[in-house]
Amino acid sequence: MPESSVSADSKEVFLTGTGLYTPPNSISNEELVESFNQFVDIHNAEHAEAIAAGEMPALAHSSAEFIEKASGIRSRYVVNKEGVLDPHRMAPHISDRSNDEPSVMCEMALVAARQALETAGLQASELDAVICAASNMQRAYPAMAVEVQSALGAGGYAFDMNVACSSATFGLQQARDAIRSGSAKNVLVVNPEICTGHLNFRDRDSHFIFGDVCTAMIISDRPGASQSNFKVLDSRLQTMFSNNIRNNFGFLNRGDEEGIGKADKLFVQEGRKVFKEVCPAVAAQISEQLSSLDMLPSDLKRMWLHQANLNMNVLIAKRVLGRDASTEEAPVILDEYANTSSAGSVIAFHKYHEDLVPGELGVLCSFGAGYSIGSVVLERC
Ligand code: CO8
Numbered sequence: 001m002p003e004s005s006v007s008a009d010s011k012e013v014f015l016t017g018t019g020l021y022t023p024p025n026s027i028s029n030e031e032l033v034e035s036f037n038q039f040v041d042i043h044n045a046e047h048a049e050a051i052a053a054g055e056m057p058a059l060a061h062s063s064a065e066f067i068e069k070a071s072g073i074r075s076r077y078v079v080n081k082e083g084v085l086d087p088h089r090m091a092p093h094i095s096d097r098s099n100d101e102p103s104v105m106c107e108m109a110l111v112a113a114r115q116a117l118e119t120a121g122l123q124a125s126e127l128d129a130v131i132c133a134a135s136n137m138q139r140a141y142p143a144m145a146v147e148v149q150s151a152l153g154a155g156g157y158a159f160d161m162n163v164a165c166s167s168a169t170f171g172l173q174q175a176r177d178a179i180r181s182g183s184a185k186n187v188l189v190v191n192p193e194i195c196t197g198h199l200n201f202r203d204r205d206s207h208f209i210f211g212d213v214c215t216a217m218i219i220s221d222r223p224g225a226s227q228s229n230f231k232v233l234d235s236r237l238q239t240m241f242s243n244n245i246r247n248n249f250g251f252l253n254r255g256d257e258e259g260i261g262k263a264d265k266l267f268v269q270e271g272r273k274v275f276k277e278v279c280p281a282v283a284a285q286i287s288e289q290l291s292s293l294d295m296l297p298s299d300l301k302r303m304w305l306h307q308a309n310l311n312m313n314v315l316i317a318k319r320v321l322g323r324d325a326s327t328e329e330a331p332v333i334l335d336e337y338a339n340t341s342s343a344g345s346v347i348a349f350h351k352y353h354e355d356l357v358p359g360e361l362g363v364l365c366s367f368g369a370g371y372s373i374g375s376v377v378l379e380r381c
Contacts, residue, residue: 011179011180011182011221012221012222012231013175013176013179013180013219013220013221013231013232014219014220014221014222014223014224014229014230014231014232014381015172015217015218015219015229015230015232015378016119016120016121016122016218016219016220016223016224016225016226016229017115017116017117017118017119017120017121017122017217017218017224017226018115018116018119018215018216018217018218018346018349018350019111019112019113019114019115019116019117019118019119019215019216019217019350020112020115020213020214020215020216020346020347020350020351021108021109021111021112021115021192021213021214021215022077022213022337023077023078023079023108023212023213024077025077025078025079025080025081026075026076026077026078026336027075027076027078027081027084027085028064028074028075029064029067029068029073029074029075029208030064031085032062032064032067032076032084032085032207032208033061033062033063033064033067033208035084035085035086035087035090036061036062036087036090036201036202036204036207037061037062038087039087039088039090039202040059040060040061040062042087042088043059044058044059059204060204062204062207062208067208070309070311071208071209071308071309071310071311071334071338072309072310072311072332072334072335073208073209073310073334073335073338073339074335074336075211075335075336075337075338076208076210076211076212076337076338077211077212077213077337078092078196078211078212079092079094079104079108079194079196079212080092080093080094080196084196084201090201090202091196091197091201092194092196092197094194094197102147102151103138103139103144103147104138104192104194105132105134105137105138105144105192105194105214106144106147106148106151106192108192108194108213108214109132109144109148109190109192109214109216110148110151110152111214112190112191112192112214112215112216113148113152113188113190113216114152115216116188116216116217116218117152117188117218119218119224119225119226119228120186120218120220120224120225120226121224121225121226122186122218122220122224122225124152124153124154125153125154125155126155126185126186127149127152127154127155127156127186127187127188128155128156128157128178128183128184128185128186128187129156129157129158129175129178129183129184129186129187129188130145130146130148130149130152130154130156130157130158130187130188130190131145131158131159131160131161131171131174131175131187131188131189131190132144132145132148132158132159132160132161132190132191132192133160133161133162133163133167133168133170133171133174133189133190133191133342134160134162134167134190134191134192134193134341134342135162135164135165135167135193135195135198135341135342135369136162136194136197136198136247137160137162138194140251143158143159143160144160144192145158145159145160145190146158146159148188148190152188154188156184161174163239163342163370163372163374164245164341164342164368164369164370164372165306165308165339165341165342165344165366165367165368165369165372166237166306166342166366166367166368166370166372166373166374167191167341167342167366168189168191168215168217168342168343168345168346168366168374169235169237169342169345169364169365169366169374169375169376170237170372170374171189171191171217171342172189172217172219172232172235172364172374172376173235173237173374173376174189175187175189175217175219176219176232176235179219179220179221185220185221185222186218186219186220186221187218187219187220188216188217188218189216189217189219190214190215190216191214191215191216191341191342191343191346192214193212193213193214193340193341193342193343194212195210195211195212195267195339195340195341196210196211196212198247198249198266198267199266199267200263200266200267200268203263203266203268205269205271206267206268206269206271208338209267209308209338209339210267210338210339210340210341211337211338211339211340212340213337213340213343213347214343215342215343215346215347215350217346219232223381228353228354228356228380229380229381230353230362230378230379230380230381231378231379231381232376232377232378233293233361233377233378233379234289234292234293234376234377235374235375235376235377236285236289236374236375236376237372237373237374238281238285238372238373238374239370239371239372239373240281240370240371241370241371242274242277242369242370242371244269244270244273244274244277244371245267245268245269245270245274245368245369245370245371246264246268246269246369247264247265247266247267247268247369248262248264248265249265249266253265274371275309275311275312277371278312278367278368278371278373279312279315279316279319280319281367281371281373282316282365282367282373282375283315283316283319283320285365285373285375286303286316286320286363286365286375287319287320289363289375289377290320290363290377293377295361295377297320297321297322298321299361300320300321300329300361300362300363301329301356301360301361301362302328302329302330302331302352302353302356302360302361302362302363303316303317303320303325303329303330303362303363303365304331304345304346304348304349304352304353304362304363304364304365305317305330305345305348305365306344306345306365306366306367306368307332307333307334307337307338307339307340307344307345307347307348308334308339308344308367308368309334309339310332310334310335313330313332314330316365317329317330331348331351331352332348333347333348333351341368342366342368344366345364345365345366346364349362349364353380356380357380358380358381359379359380359381360379360380361377361378361379361380362377362378362380363375363376363377363378364376364378
């Protein structure tokens with residue numbers, strides 16, 4: 001066996017701290033639906049003739065009851081409330097920043113990162129790498145991660161990566177690999193998710209799905225200062241190409257001006273297909289991972305699952321455990337936060353890990369566009 005692989009295998013990796021930035025503004029289902037229905041009424045009145053002539057379908061109202069029943073979501077935090085709820089706008093107001101000001105993503109990341117560093121008992125100058133892993137970046141370059149690295153006073157290197165809803169777990173594995181290969185000792189992974197920037201608030205099928213937030217994780221080659229360190233026992237990533245969750249926004253759009261305003265330049269999905277195809281794949285990945293580690297599903301104290309849809313989580317946990325999971329075993333945060341893309345499972349971990357005792361196991365798991373699935377087995381130490 002080559003020497004590098006011996007030392008990599010024997011190198012232990014720890015999750016030593018997490019942080020969470022929650023925007024101050026929350027929108028309830030009722031508020032969101034009221035503004036959506038105003039938009040529908042304005043739209044249908046403006047196009048009354050075409051609708052009456054059968055040239056255009058009338059838009060239908062949304063309903064707060066449907067949203068909660070179909071998804072489990074009751075509210076979402078947003079970086080800007082007024083713009084989203086304005087029926088004539090239905091997009092957040094986020095003013096342009098000059099090159100001398102911090103970007104919005106960087107500002108969110110700094111709050112979450114400093115909290116995670118404090119928990120880990122680490123100075124920013126002790127970081128060797130910063131990974132900004134999220135569903136979308138505010139600009140093309142310079143990388144958001146390099147801006148965060150500079151603002152924190154971190155050393156080493158930094159880069160951005162995007163695996164949609166699985167960005168955080170994929171980022172965690174990149175951090176683990178960097179530590180195991182010896183290129184870093186302490187890595188910060190931040191997940192600033194401004195999902196309202198790429199959500200189509202005029203689309204009844206999806207206007208309720210997402211919220212904004214930022215999470216952070218410190219991954220290190222040794223336990224941190226707090227009493228709640230977790231050893232990263234194993235991480236597993238999987239991708240399968242699918243068009244069922246897609247966003248065609250990109251830098252080549254300006255090459256075809258006619259396409260710029262089309263709905264496919266925002267989030268679109270075939271929600272039913274996603275549900276049917278992703279749930280069994282996630283359950284199979286976690287089950288196979290546990291079996292390869294000689295662990296039983298009953299060994300799992302907790303499943304910090306991706307927070308997209310409550311019914312998905314209930315189904316996945318049931319398939320893995322062979323019975324219904326309690327909310328203690330599979331905690332839910334999407335009722336309050338909605339789907340926050342890659343940050344969801346990290347929020348669940350951040351809020352629900354303190355009660356595990358040394359030796360107890362949990363799995364942090366994401367799934368989403370790509371398709372992509374990431375599952376990380378953690379042991380409280
Ligand atoms: N109000 C009232 N009725 C509605 C509404 C509404 N808002 N929307 C749909 N309906 C109606 C439909 O018209 C339909 O009526 P009918 O039966 O008469 O035809 C009925 O309700 C059922 O509609 P659906 O079949 O669409 O409803 P579902 O039960 O499937 O629920 C969900 C819809 C909640 C979207 C569900 O399918 C779901 O959650 N699927 C999984 C989605 C998922 O996990 N996606 C992950 C994507 S996230 C990701 O990977 C990250 C992407 C990057 C971030 C993007 C940031 C913006």
